[in-house]
Amino acid sequence: MIDIKFLRDNIDVLRTALANRGASIDLDSILEVDASKRSTLHEMEQLRAEQNRASEEIAKLKREKADASQQLEAMKALSGRVKELDEKVRELDADLQQRLLIIPNLPDESLPIGKDETANREERRWGTPRDFDFEPKDHVDIGAALGILDFERAAKIAGARFCLSFGAGARLERALINFFLDVHTREHGYTEVLPPFMANTASFTGTGQLPKFKDDQFVIGNEGKDLYLIPTAEVPVTNIHRDEILNEADLPIKYAAYSPCFRSEAGSYGKDTRGMIRQHQFNKVEMVKFTTPETSFDELESLTANAEKILQLLELPYRVMTLSTGDIGFSAAKTYDLEVWLPGQNAYREISSCSNFTDFQARRANIRFRRGKKPEFVHTLNGSGLAVGRTAVAILENGQQADGSVVIPAALRPYMDGIERITPLK
RNA sequence: GGAGAGGUGGCCGAGUGGUUGAAGGCGGCGGCCUCGAAAGCCGUUGUACUCCAUUGGGGUACCGCGAGUUCGAAUCUCGCCCUCUCCGCCA
Structure with missing residues (x-):
């Protein structure tokens, strides 16, 4: 606010x-x-x-x-x-x-000014997209050939924009969740959190999803219930400290949380309808930070670096974009999007979004800290570390071989029972 | 889902409708004492909005939330939320 x-x-x-x-x-x-x-x-x-x-x-x-x-x-x-x-x-x-409550945050001065994503600024690239000596397939075809992804049956169960995975496909997501959490807690100093996957109006208002973006949320319809399915762990995790006054000595507070994310994707009809890029439900590990005002932009750099580290460990080529004033989200003052290379789309696609919300969410959620007489608002930040489904897509597409198998990045093999590649499920 | 108990300041815990922002205690902070510390003693200790002002001073609100009764509500009435205990159900 x-x-x-x-x-x-x-x-x-x-x-x-x-x-x-x-x-x-x-x-x-x-x-x-x-x-x-x-x-x-x-x-x-x-x-x-x-x-x-x-x-x-x-x-x-x-x-x-x-x-x-x-x-x-x-x-x-x-x-x-x-x-x-x-x-x-x-x-x-x-x-x-x-x-x-419907006024968006002030964009930081470092943002490129522009009306949409075409004005986003590329900051850097890491890794080189692989040269294929065959026509690379997208993850839908790869998954179907391996027998690990089934979108038709998912639609039977729940409708469009849901995913059903089997065997190594299901195992891949579970492996990624564990891998992400391990890296962030062991190497990056985050405390693991397992939050509620539903939250109330006050929480959604605190982080900025409400009142303006009600149509993007799934509402729990039970009579008299004030609950929504979370679209990101940002909502429950940021609201951990709603209406609290924190000690300066405890800052920065850093949490990493796995959660499924539920998005109605209202208004995105026709966009990314194929595959698991845009789903009503997907898994994500989210990093959340509470910081002092003067350190928040430095903390955004390290938060982004923490997300990048995951992509580097998985040997996935990516680029870092600074979102322009026209493309940045409602609550954010500054956002870096990490875009991973997807051979199946021959394009870089968003896999993580790292933002500094300055005092915007803190004011809405009344999250403060004390270092003098007067309590001050903290700054809040968060970033995906990473979107699990999209990471699985990236691994399938970047690791695919001519014979239809998929090579698993070395860093992930300990989480996959040591197997080096995914081969067709019998 | 049924029955009961309860929600007061950072924490514990008093509180008869009228100097109650709220006794008392703990904790915190400052001071005295001490070589230093502990103990002891003294003092101090919420948040938000707002007005005047140089430090500072004044006003209003806040005892789970909301409404009502009243000249006046932490205190009485109603609704809601949450917590705990027991029963039922359930992973």
């Missing part, structure tokens, strides 16, 4: 930032609601103060067994007025909050 005080004092900065994002927000009417709320609140508070003074006086009179009927009469009228104003303040504040 944008600080209302910042909005009051820096409306032009905000206007430019929102224009760069391609967001149209009526800032002037927000200022109007804010001013109206504050003046009403002020008026009400003065009447309250009067009420409190009179109340004290009445108490004193009663103790002395004196007559207080005159004061009581006067307070009756005032009480009604206070109630009116209180209701008005409540309405104005609700209106204000609603408006503030």
Whole structure:
């Protein structure tokens, strides 16, 4: 959430930032609601103060067994007025909050300015895409030939955009989850977390999925239940510290969590319909950090490096993109996308997204730390480390051989019972 | 799902509708004592919004959440949420 005080004092900065994002927000009417709320609140508070003074006086009179009927009469009228104003303040504040909650974060100054992904800036590449002496297949064909992926039956069970894997395919995902968590906890200093896979409205609002992106979420329909399936472990893990004041000495706090992720993919009809690139459910290991404000951008670099390390260990070629102002997500101030090379698509495709949310989520979720007298908002960051399904796709496509088998990266073999390649399932 | 108990400050724990932001204790911080420490003693100790101001001072709100009764609610009423115990069901 944008600080209302910042909005009051820096409306032009905000206007430019929102224009760069391609967001149209009526800032002037927000200022109007804010001013109206504050003046009403002020008026009400003065009447309250009067009420409190009179109340004290009445108490004193009663103790002395004196007559207080005159004061009581006067307070009756005032009480009604206070109630009116209180209701008005409540309405104005609700209106204000609603408006503030749909303002996106300020993009960092280092972002390329542009209207969409074509303006994203490539920072670096690692690895070289392999030369094939045969026509490389995509993971759907590879998986079908190996008998480890079955999209038809998945559709029978749950519909389109679901995946069903068998044998080495299923084992591959489980291996990747363990491998990712081991690297992040053993080598990168993250604490492993296993969070709830559903979360409530307050949590979803805290990280920014609600109220604006309700259509992207799967809602648990049971009567009276306030629950959504998580679209990423970012939601439950960031909300671990909602409404808390952390110790500065404990920062940065670093969590790594496996979770399945559920996305309705509303509005993406026709996009990536083939294969397991875009699913309603996929596995992911997510890294989440809570930091002090002045270290968050350095922490973003190391977080990104932690995700890159996984790709390097798996010998998968990738590139790092800085998202432009027009492509960056709602809550983020800066995002690096890691794009892995997919021979089956002859393209780099997103496999990790690493973001610094600055104080945007911390303000929404009220996550603070103390180092002086006043508590301050922390900065929150998160990044995929990595998307498991897409990593499996990358391994299948990059490791495929002319005979249809798939060579498993050496680093992963200990997690695959030591086998070197996946061969057709009988 | 059924029955019961309970939600008060960083923690524990009092609290009769009227100087209760809230007794007391613990913890934290500062000081005294000490060569140093412990013990002891003294003091201090929430958050948010807001107004005036140089340090600082004032106002309002907050006792799970929301509504109601009242001149006035931590205290009374109603609804909701959460926690615990027992039973049932279940992995």
